[in-house]
Amino acid sequence: MNPWAQRMDRVGFSATVKMAQQVREDRAAGIELFDFTVGEPHWNPPGPVVAAVKAGLDAGLTRYSDSKGMPALRKALAQDFKGRGIDTDDGSIIVTPGGKQAIYMTCQALMDPGDEAIVIPPCWVSYADIVKLAGGNPIEVNTNARDKYRPNETTLRKAITPRTKLIMTNNPSNPTGAVWEPEVVEMVARVAKEHDLWIVDDLVYEAFNYTGRPVPAVGALAPERTVTVGSFSKSHAMTGFRVGYVQAPQPLVPQLLKLQQQSVTCLPGFVQAGALAALEHARQFPVEMAAHYQSLTAVVRECLGDLDPGPLEGAFYAFVDIKGQDSVAFADRLYAEQRVAVVPGVAFGSAGQGYVRVSYAADEATLRAGLTRLAAAVQAWG
Ligand SMILES: Cc1ncc(COP(=O)(O)O)c(C=O)c1O
Missing domain, CATH: 3.40.640.10 (Type I PLP-dependent aspartate aminotransferase-like (Major domain))
Incomplete structure (x- = not known):
């Protein structure tokens, strides 16, 4: 059999799509979890x-x-x-x-x-x-x-x-x-x-x-x-x-x-x-949704305490400093032990080592509960 094109071996699967798929499968299996991996608004379309x-x-x-x-x-x-x-x-x-x-x-x-x-x-x-x-x-x-x-x-x-x-x-x-x-x-x-x-x-x-x-x-x-x-x-x-x-x-x-x-x-x-x-x-829709996510930045700051959440200037992502811990090991352990799903910072390049990405496009109660677990984990495992 002829091999496939060499360029296919130069690329990987999308780290975020892969993670979101894992969360979907676990959820379908009845596992309760806090999902902060998704790069999408949690609102329904207009x-x-x-x-x-x-x-x-x-x-x-x-x-x-x-x-x-x-x-x-x-x-x-x-x-x-x-x-x-x-x-x-x-x-x-x-x-x-x-x-x-x-x-x-x-x-x-x-x-x-x-x-x-x-x-x-x-x-x-x-x-x-x-x-x-x-x-x-x-x-x-x-x-x-x-x-x-x-x-x-x-x-x-x-x-x-x-x-x-x-x-x-x-x-x-x-x-x-x-x-x-x-x-x-x-x-x-x-x-x-x-x-x-x-x-x-x-x-x-x-x-x-x-x-x-x-x-x-x-x-x-x-x-x-x-x-x-x-x-x-x-x-x-x-x-x-x-x-x-x-x-x-x-x-x-x-x-x-x-x-x-x-x-x-x-x-x-x-x-x-x-x-x-x-x-x-639906001109007002993005304006209202953005106002809502902007209001959640205060919740992110409050729940993360002294952890640096990143600039929080736009989009709906916190890029959280996990105090020198390995981003993949931390994200894996956080999911395994706390059922909090985040994306390891290294998925976004080696400059992301020591960070995890949290999508705060989530309902406030979930965000509060999940981020409190995340903050406690950084302190406990650091
Ligand atoms: C920075 C950035 N650019 C582009 C896209 C592509 O989005 P879509 O193909 O859904 O328009 C995404 C999706 O997550 C993104 O985060």
Whole structure:
């Protein structure tokens, strides 16, 4: 038997998807547990979204649709981009099956084998593997709690080589909960311009920003080299609908479209009808959900006591300092002995050693009970 492609051996399973699956199986077996692994809101999607999907099915939106995405949806998205300071049009946007596929397609379109992509850990588990699947090499520019997970310009510049093709940015950040200041984004954009690099700006947590200042979009500063990725998954609690989108400088759009046409073809029309309804009839939904999660940051601080929960500036993740303990061993033991499920920090890069990620997108009683156990465990096992 011929072996499979060598690049498959360079990538692993998604640590968070794997963990969430374990929790699902244990729960189905009747085991009571506290689950803080999930990267999704615990709210249900907005009523108008569900109604629009049902109406879409009844109206026969059940056939192949426009490969780029429903025109009305792309127009509404283009309008939204203006609010981010990105002047674009519906022709520069492709609706994708989730933001993940948008990032996957972007790396496939931009990277040749051996090219390098700068990632800024602790960062989302999938960036490095998506880069590897494109034949590229992820280069880590680590950040730390002391700097509130802002990248350092000197370290960033040192990481750039003739093979560097792109930089991945993510505000608000999964897993750290950081939201960079405009100066930090300006610095990254400036460095990218100087070295003629692309930037893939992942804004899927944009709705969850507790800093009081707008989430800085790189595309507003360097539109000619920035690919902006968004999603309905988190903003509208629509993770299972699989709707994201990508906005790119015009020359790149046909390349992304080839990938869409030769892989997924298009998104279901009835699902896109739901996404359109989210923009037209559920504008307040993300605002209310974000206010709720922001209020939970106080619960996180209270329950963790003197443990550092990370910046808590956005998204719905605490990146908790477990006082020098090994993150995998700690997470395993916490699950085995306390039935509290968290993600080990090293899943997000070696810079995450000594930390665990807690998703506080959970009901308050569960959060209080689980975090109290976690805090006690750090003290007892440290
Ligand atoms: C940072 C980040 N980017 C992108 C995604 C992709 O989300 P989706 O494919 O559901 O839009 C996720 C999902 O967890 C994420 O955490």
